[in-house]
Amino acid sequence: MKKKFFFIFIIYAILKPSISFSLVEIDITRGNLDPMPISVSPFFSDKTTDDKIKNNLNIENLGLEISKIIENNLEKTGLFDAIEKEAFLQKPDIAHLKPRFEDWALIKSQVLITGKVKSKIINDKDYINIEFKLWDVLGAKMVDGFSLTTTPRSWRRVGHKISDKVYERLTGESGYFDTRIIYVAEEGPKTQRVKKLALMDQDGFNTKYITLGNELVLTPRFNPANDKEITYMSYFRNMPRVYIVNLQTGKQRVVGDFRGMTFAPRFSPDGKKLIMSLAKDGNSEIWVRDLETNIQEKLTDHPSIDTSPSYSPDGKYITFNSDRSGYQQIYVMRSDGSKVKRISFGKGIYGTPVWSPRGDLIAFTKLHKGKFYIGVMRIDGTGERLLTENFYQEAPSWSPNGRIIIFYRETKTNDKGEGFSAKLWSIDLTGYNERLVRTETDASDPSWSSLLGK
Amino acid sequence: MNLSKILKNAFFVVIFGLIVTACATKKSVKTTESSTSETTKAAETQKADPIEKLDALMQGDVYIGSDTVGELASGVPDRVFFATNETILTTASRETLRKQAAWLRQNSDVTVVVEGHADERGTREYNLALGERRANAAKDYLMTYGVSSDRIKVLSYGKERPVDSGSNPLSWSKNRRSVTVKAN
Numbered sequence: 001m002k003k004k005f006f007f008i009f010i011i012y013a014i015l016k017p018s019i020s021f022s023l024v025e026i027d028i029t030r031g032n033l034d035p036m037p038i039s040v041s042p043f044f045s046d047k048t049t050d051d052k053i054k055n056n057l058n059i060e061n062l063g064l065e066i067s068k069i070i071e072n073n074l075e076k077t078g079l080f081d082a083i084e085k086e087a088f089l090q091k092p093d094i095a096h097l098k099p100r101f102e103d104w105a106l107i108k109s110q111v112l113i114t115g116k117v118k119s120k121i122i123n124d125k126d127y128i129n130i131e132f133k134l135w136d137v138l139g140a141k142m143v144d145g146f147s148l149t150t151t152p153r154s155w156r157r158v159g160h161k162i163s164d165k166v167y168e169r170l171t172g173e174s175g176y177f178d179t180r181i182i183y184v185a186e187e188g189p190k191t192q193r194v195k196k197l198a199l200m201d202q203d204g205f206n207t208k209y210i211t212l213g214n215e216l217v218l219t220p221r222f223n224p225a226n227d228k229e230i231t232y233m234s235y236f237r238n239m240p241r242v243y244i245v246n247l248q249t250g251k252q253r254v255v256g257d258f259r260g261m262t263f264a265p266r267f268s269p270d271g272k273k274l275i276m277s278l279a280k281d282g283n284s285e286i287w288v289r290d291l292e293t294n295i296q297e298k299l300t301d302h303p304s305i306d307t308s309p310s311y312s313p314d315g316k317y318i319t320f321n322s323d324r325s326g327y328q329q330i331y332v333m334r335s336d337g338s339k340v341k342r343i344s345f346g347k348g349i350y351g352t353p354v355w356s357p358r359g360d361l362i363a364f365t366k367l368h369k370g371k372f373y374i375g376v377m378r379i380d381g382t383g384e385r386l387l388t389e390n391f392y393q394e395a396p397s398w399s400p401n402g403r404i405i406i407f408y409r410e411t412k413t414n415d416k417g418e419g420f421s422a423k424l425w426s427i428d429l430t431g432y433n434e435r436l437v438r439t440e441t442d443a444s445d446p447s448w449s450s451l452l453g454k
Numbered sequence: 455m456n457l458s459k460i461l462k463n464a465f466f467v468v469i470f471g472l473i474v475t476a477c478a479t480k481k482s483v484k485t486t487e488s489s490t491s492e493t494t495k496a497a498e499t500q501k502a503d504p505i506e507k508l509d510a511l512m513q514g515d516v517y518i519g520s521d522t523v524g525e526l527a528s529g530v531p532d533r534v535f536f537a538t539n540e541t542i543l544t545t546a547s548r549e550t551l552r553k554q555a556a557w558l559r560q561n562s563d564v565t566v567v568v569e570g571h572a573d574e575r576g577t578r579e580y581n582l583a584l585g586e587r588r589a590n591a592a593k594d595y596l597m598t599y600g601v602s603s604d605r606i607k608v609l610s611y612g613k614e615r616p617v618d619s620g621s622n623p624l625s626w627s628k629n630r631r632s633v634t635v636k637a638n
Contacts, residue, residue, distance in 0.1 A: 189619065190616060190619035191615065191616055191617060191618075191619050192615075193614070216611075216614055218578060218582075218614070219578065219579065238567075238609060240582075240609070240610070261582065261586055261609075261610055263579060263582050263583075264579040264582070277579070277582075277583065279582065279583050279586040279587075279610065281590060282541070282586065282587045282590030282591065282594070283587075284583035284586065284587075305580060305583040305584065305587065307579045307580055307582075307583050308577070308579045308580065321577075321580065323539075323580075327539070328576075328577075328580055351576075351577040351579075351580055352577050352579070365577055367575070367576070391621070392574065392575070394577045394578065395577070395578065410574070412621040413619055413620055413621045415620070415622070417618065417619035417620045417621075417625065418619075420619060445578070
């Protein structure tokens with residue numbers, strides 16, 4: 001009973017639109033927790049456009065594919081239920097011009113999305129123009145829409161941008177669909193895993209491998225201020241060090257000149273600094289390096305293991321884990337290393353603290369009585385909530401709107417040591433809607449980008 | 455009046471009877487349960503052999519067996535094992551490292567890498583630090599016994615290179631290790 005009340009409260013907090021001019025909003029105040037029925041009409045296109053796209057992208061019906069991207073994105077939030085396209089009574093082109101709202105109400109749709117794709121030539125180059133409209137079926141009016149022109153091969157991103165717009169309009173929260181995930185792709189036996197950096201769209205498409213698997217690579221993380229840049233740790237030449245990679249140029253550089261292993265890197269929110277651990281002579285401390293001035297500074301000074309640092313979104317604080325109390329626990333300090341304060345006091349071991357982009361919560365991994373949990377707590381350590389329990393899971397990373405946490409989970413092997421796998425999973429901050437995240441190979445160490453720029 | 459009283463009493467008697475029966479039923483169920491668990495216990499006792507073996511392979515939770523143990527040189531084991539989350543060298547570990555140090559003193563042209571490892575039951579980054587700590591514990595001991603620090607490199611693999619892929623305490627104990635490997 002208590003749990004249900006909590007669930008309703010949280011959902012309400014998420015979905016309550018800040019400003020609402022339309023009749024359509026996800027209203028759960030009546031205790032209706034069913035997903036909102038939504039229709040995504042296939043985007044229509046003319047014959048010339050179809051031929052061009054077939055030629056350029058080898059896709060038969062781009063408009064249909066775009067509508068599927070939107071459906072898939074929205075359904076995965078658990079907040080929407082896409083109605084089967086066979087049930088649609090109105091043709092896509094007419095619906096886009098002016099829907100017959102009774103027809104959509106008849107199939108119980110509360111919201112309708114329509115659109116059109118048109119090929120364009122600018123300076124002798126092929127482009128596509130995509131227009132979309134969001135309709136309130138019950139209010140019988142258009143509530144949002146946009147039109148944008150892009151290169152044909154960026155078509156999936158348009159689907160994500162439309163999804164973001166719909167999500168924002170209907171929930172009052174910023175979207176997270178036009179984003180990417182950098183992770184470690186894994187293959188081979190558990191004792192000799194081959195690991196590569198991999199980059200994919202948030203929905204698992206467009207996977208690119210950034211490294212070849214010749215050396216061990218770990219813990220890639222996006223620069224929150226620049227989605228073209230990541231930091232990670234590589235065992236290149238058996239010298240485990242932190243690197244920064246430009247994803248556009250492929251250029252990479254080692255960060256700093258340290259005698260000892262550098263690991264656990266993360267950018268500051270403005271992307272101008274990098275925090276990481278340096279392990280030397282049996283002791284790990286947290287360091288910060290200014291990427292503009294190249295000045296580096298030690299922030300912790302303790303004989304225990306201090307690692308896994310993460311900045312608060314305003315850059316003023318750093319959370320990290322340390323075993324200075326005897327076991328791994330979560331601490332918060334000022335970003336200059338002063339005022340160190342332990343915040344985790346629950347039963348068990350706490351690690352990998354990651355500050356929410358909203359600033360109010362810290363996600364963590366907890367080990368208690370042989371089970372691993374992903375949880376969240378307030379920044380003063382109160383209000384601990386465990387979202388998911390499993391044999392092994394860790395490395396939470398927040399969606400840019402702070403509503404979803406992605407992490408990786410490893411399976412227990414059988415008594416012959418077989419059956420190992422590592423996969424990415426996501427879960428809502430509410431503790432509901434746990435989902436396997438599609439990857440081509442086994443995967444670990446996910447990091448979610450900010451909303452993509454140009 | 456009387457009749458209703460009698461009926462009432464009869465009713466209570468019936469109810470009471472039901473309760474007694476219910477209790478009796480419960481009891482009999484319980485008895486069955488306990489006998490079942492005893493059967494399980496008996497089965498476990500029969501399977502006790504591997505558990506005894508486990509005791510012979512671990513002291514506390516430090517691995518003391520010889521599986522996966524290689525040689526740095528003839529008669530010189532290449533690795534030492536650690537307790538969960540620990541970097542303390544056991545008596546057996548110190549003996550192994552003294553053998554390594556003695557051999558390294560005799561073969562002064564040899565340089566080594568001490569690789570530190572952790573089991574899979576910890577977060578990746580913490581385990582990198584833990585592996586580094588373990589490797590340094592071994593390095594420091596080698597130095598105490600006369601091997602100069604410039605002949606010993608340290609490399610932590612954290613939990614990235616287990617020797618045993620099992621997900622059980624014995625496998626984990628074999629993976630919590632530092633291994634001395636010839637570098638030239």
